[in-house]
Amino acid sequence: MKPMRIPPYIFCIASLLAVMPASGQLPYERILNAHDEPQNWLTYNGGYMSQRHSLLDQLTPDNVSGLKLQWVLQNQVFGAWQSNPLIVDGIMYVTERPNSVMAVDAVTGRVFWKYRHVPVEGARICCGANNRGVALLDDKVYMGTLDGRLIALDRVNGQPLWNVEVGDVNLSYSVTMAPLAVKDKIMVGVGGGEFGIRGYVVAYEADTGDQAWKTYTIPGPGEPNHDSWEGDDWEHGGAPVWITGSFDPDLNLTYWGVGNPGPDWNAGQRPGDNLYSDSVIALDADSGELSWHFQFTPNDPYDYDSTQVPVLADMVWRGEPKKIMMWANRNGYFYVLDRVTGEFLEGKPYVKVNWSSGLDANGRPIATPQPEGMPTYPGNQGGTNWYPPSFSPSTGLFYFSAWENYATIYRSEEAEYIPGRAFLGGGFSVLAPAPEAPTIGIGRTNPINNWTNEMGYSSLKAMDPQTGEARWSYNQFDVSDSGMLTTGSDLLFTGGREGYFHAIDARSGELIWNVNLGSQIVMAPVTYMVDGVQYVSVISGNSLSTFALED
C-alpha cells in the first residue's frame, strides 16, 4: 500500500494532542482500580491484592483448546527468563537479562524501543542474573538493577530520566524484583541475603528519584526486636527483600516477604529469632513505619526465606468477614493471616515437613531439627518458592506450585563476614536415591530428565483457605518454578520445567489443553485484551509466546 499523503498541518495538530494530559497516562487511580480495566496487566501480580486473577472471560474451558500461537519474542540473552510482562493500552513492557527493558506491540510482538543498562562488573548475584520486571506509573517505567540501582525511563521513548543507588554494589546489594508503584512513590527491596547485607525496603518519589523513606528489615539498636539478635550479628544478618510486595489501600499498608538470615546455614552463629528475617512485614505506604510482623521460620537454618508474594483477599472466613492474607511458605506450611493485625489464623503443612512437628497457637513452629547427615523436608529450594501464586475469588481457591518428595542434607560451618563476599556458613546436598545420581538445582538446563521424580516432582495445589488444605492437586513429573494465572471464566494457566504450557479447569483440576513450548517456564503467564481479542502470554526458555483464539 502506498503511504497516504497528509497535509503537514495535520502533524502539527497531532503533536498538540500529544502534550495534552490524561491521554495514555497511567495515574495511580488506574492502578488502584486495575480490576476495572482487565484488558491491561498493570502491576507485577495484576493488581495491588496480588491475586493474579483476570476478569477477562473470552477464553473459556470450552474454547481454550482452540488457542493458536500469535507471535514469539526471542530473548537475546541466555539464562532463565523470569520476567513478568506488564501490558497497558496495547503496549507490553518486558525486561531481559541482565537489565534491559523493551516496549513491545502486544498484538504483533514487534519492538518499539529497547533500553539497555549494563550492570557494573562487580555486581554479585547469588542465583542468576535475574530481573522479574518493571513497574509503571504515569508516563514512566521503573526497573531495579543487578548493581543495586533504580532507573526511571520515559514510557514513550525509553529514555532514562533518573538513576539512583538503592544499595552499595560493592557490598553485593542488588535489585531483582519488579518495583511496586503506590501513589506517588516507587518501592523496592534489596537482594544479597547470601552476602551478609542488612536488608531494607526503600521508597522513592516517582517524579524525582528522591528517597522518601527506608525501613530496615533488621531493627537497629534501640528499635523493637533488636534483641532478637546477639552482638553485632544484625549488621550482616541478611533479611533481603527480592519479591514484589502487595498493598491494601484501605489500611494504607504495604506487605513484603523477607528473606533468610545470614549466614544461611549456620544458625548457631546468629542466636535468637533473627527478626524480621523469614517474616512478612506490614509497612505504612506513606512513612514506611512498621505496623506489624509475622515470622514464619525463627532462627532459620535452612535458607527457607519468606520471599513469596503476599496474596490478599477479602472474604467470609469461617463465618466472619475478614481481610486475610494467604501464604504458601517455602518452609512447607500454608498460612492464613489477618492482614489488619498480623494475627495467625491457620497454618498446615502442604508437603512433607520434618524440620518442625507443627505450629503452636500463635503460628510459631515447633522445631525438630534433624540429626547431622539426615535429610530435611522440604529441601533447600523449599516446598515452594518465589513463583507467584493466584487466588481466584470465583473459585475461592489459592493455587501454587509445590515441590513434593524433595529433601536436602545440610551441613553448617563457621562463616567469616568479608564485605561483599558470600556469607553462607555451610552448604547442602540434595537427597538422592543413589550415589552420584544427577540432582535438582535452580532451573533446568537439560532436556533429559535423568534425575526423575525420585528426586522430587511438582504438585500444583488448589488450597482452600477455609480449611488450609488442598482441594485437589495436579502433578508433573519434574518440579516446577511456574507461577499461576486464573481468569474470570475459571481457567488456570501455568507451566513447569518440562516446558508444557497448561490450561486447567480451576474448579476441578482437570487438564483441558496443553502445548509443548520446549523449555522451562519459570514465571507466571499473563493475560490482556487488545481490540476485543484476549491474549495469554507466557515465557518458556528464551521465548515469550503469545496465544489467542483464531477468528
Added chain:
Amino acid sequence: MKYLRVISQALRAMGCLGMLLILISPGAGLAQELGDHQYTSQAIQAGLRIYSRECALCHGPQGDLVGGVNLRLGQFKTAQSDEDLRSIVTSGAGAGQMPAFNFNEADLNGVIAYIRAGFNPEGVAIFIGDPARGEALFQGKGECANCHRVNGVGPRTAPDLSEIGAIRSPASLQRNLLDPATAILPINRPVRIVTRNEETIIGRRLNEDTYTVQVIDSQERLRSLQKSDLVSYEISMAPSKPPTTLSSAEVADVVGYLLSLRGLQ
C-alpha cells in the same frame, strides 16, 4: 531429657528414610562385604604418615609436583592397577628419577591406600585391579558384555560404558557390581509397558515427562510413548542384574577396566 529428644528425633528420621539409610550407611552385610573390597581406614592413615615421610619431598603434599602425575587425582604416567603402583614404588621408575623403596608390606599397602583415598585420611579407598584381566572378566565370566556396549561393540539395551571411567567414581562403579539395587540411577531402572494395542515393551528409560516417556526397547528401538496410550507402565525398583558373584580380586580387576574406559580420546 536431652538424650531422649535426640534419640526420638533419630528414630523419627529413620522411620521415614529407608532410602537414605541404604545410601549413607550400608547395611551390616554390605559393609562386611565391602571390607573385602577396600583398604581399611587404618591403612589409609598409616599411608598418610609414610607418604609424608618418604614421598612428599618429591611429589609434594598434594601429589602434583612431578610433571604428568597427580597422585591425589589418580593420574599416573603408566600405572593403572594397584599392582602397577606397588611395582613402581618397589622397583623405581623414570630411568632412576624415582628410586626404589624398600617398604614392608604394611607400609606399601598404606601408601597405595592413601593415594587411592585421594589423600583424604577419612576417605574410602577401594581395590583397583588389572584392566586387562578386568576386560577379560567383563567379556566372559562376569557376563557384563551380555547387556553393556563398549566402544561400538555389544548390545545397547543397558547403558553404554565407553566413557564410564570418566564420569563415575571407583566407589560408585564398585557398588554397581556389588549392590546394584542401591547404585542404579533412577532413570536406568527397567520398565515394562503395555500399550492399548496390547504390545508389551520391555526396555530402559531414556527420558520422561508428565505426559510422555522415551525408552530404548529390548530390540534396541527408540520408542516415544504417550502415557495416555498405555494400559500399564511399571518401573522396577530392582535392577535387571543381581549382585556379582565375582571374587574380591576379580571385582577389583573389573573396576580397573571400567576406570580405563574414558571415551573417545
